[in-house]
């Protein structure tokens with residue numbers, strides 16, 4: 235039976251970064267991945283002459299080589315920064331409004347303020363105040379996190395800390411806006427609905443509509459993407475995933491593909507190893523799960539080993555949203571159909587909260603469309619004279635899970651057809667240039683990731699879990715977690731969080 239220091243289950247961003255950090259720290263690691271490639275959401279796949287990106291629209295936390303953000307620093311430490319061709323994107327996103335106009339928001343505070351004031355002169359005061367709040371909120375929140383590091387995660391300890399430091403005087407912006415929704419804050423600052431759509435766009439990165447999207451996360455996303463700039467990379471997220479997997483192997487450790495973990499071995503309420511899907515047993519000092527705590531506890535433990543406290547604890551959290559995505563390869567360059575911005579949010583009405591409700595249904599007539607054209611950032615990403623677009627909507631899995639196999643195929647092509655019809659109105663000619671199209675639904679994400687509901691952002695990132703109370707409590711000794719289910723979901727946050735957890739483990743084993 236093979237023995238190692240740490241077993242990692244899942245080679246998504248969190249699993250790869252954790253295994254890479256442990257490898258850098260000289261620990262023995264075996265990383266198990268059920269798929270035949272590394273990356274989880276961070277992968278690509280080929281159809282015809284196109285290699286499609288599964289997930290990454292924009293990478294956060296990078297910063298420039300001169301002013302590196304935490305993610306660039308991490309990749310520098312791993313020694314992979316220079317192995318990857320990073321592509322800096324100069325706009326945060328373009329919001330495509332129902333009247334057919336579009337507002338591209340620059341990834342620069344002053345430029346964004348200027349452009350928004352030009353578009354919405356009557357909202358000048360609110361625009362300046364908004365960015366002022368975002369920046370103050372970010373600074374105070376960083377200071378608060380640092381000072382409360384020992385208390386976060388435990389509501390009663392956190393409350394005591396807040397009373398002790400005189401929270402509302404010391405952190406006034408945090409106290410005013412910390413527990414409010416994006417919609418509430420924007421309603422307070424602005425009259426015009428269009429500008430609210432322009433500033434709230436990051437709700438789609440967390441999968442909850444503006445009325446449930448914590449302003450805390452909006453402020454953080456806006457600050458981070460402006461200061462550290464949005465990035466893409468040549469070859470797509472698979473290149474990053476592969477670079478991390480290669481590093482783990484170069485350091486003498488193992489990445490086992492096509493080798494899912496079937497069971498975690500628990501003795502005296504301690505995790506001591508795993509059994510893979512071939513029935514082979516491995517022992518370790520720590521087991522780190524990169525998959526959801528729900529799947530880990532419910533499917534990888536024996537029924538009588540599932541801690542009662544865990545069942546109760548996770549009832550407070552809701553499984554988050556999944557997605558329906560059309561991967562489209564076009565036989566023309568993007569400008570030929572008027573696709574000029576890399577990342578687009580497309581609205582057919584001014585009520586994002588109402589439109590979002592279609593996420594619970596199968597149809598795609600009204601929900602906001604998230605459309606990315608990777609060729610705008612990097613013309614070499616697809617064959618010369620072609621372009622690649624992903625266009626999709628956020629969807630919960632419930633209705634998809636009820637379909638028979640025949641209904642499933644019919645429904646997914648119908649949903650994709652509606653999305654293409656809606657794109658045709660914005661980008662005339664797109665339909666006639668489609669050379670390849672494939673579609674991923676919540677069931678696709680379920681099958682590839684093993685996540686309940688095919689959730690792509692872990693648990694709902696709403697006001698209950700936002701920033702302060704992620705489900706980080708552990709119930710079995712030596713079984714720990716690093717994934718988008720226990721922290722803010724997204725490439726950057728997952729890599730950084732997993733590195734932190736792995737460094738803690740490295741000290742202990």
Ligand SMILES: Cc1cc2nc3c(=O)[nH]c(=O)nc-3n(C[C@H](O)[C@H](O)[C@H](O)COP(=O)(O)OP(=O)(O)OC[C@H]3O[C@@H](n4cnc5c(N)ncnc54)[C@H](O)[C@@H]3O)c2cc1C
Pocket residue numbers: 243244245246247248249266267268269272273274275276288289290291292293294493494495496524525557559682683684690691716717718719723724725726728
């Ligand atoms: C369509 C889409 C768009 C997105 N856009 C962005 C974006 O622009 N920017 C951004 O920052 N984030 C984005 N995200 C979110 C981001 O991709 C995820 O937050 C992140 O990749 C999740 O990483 P993770 O570490 O939680 O692992 P996951 O990616 O969830 O991977 C888990 C891994 O575990 C493996 N696994 C499961 N069960 C087992 C088992 N029993 N044994 C072994 N292996 C197992 C799976 O095969 C998988 O490889 C997007 C996601 C999607 C799907």
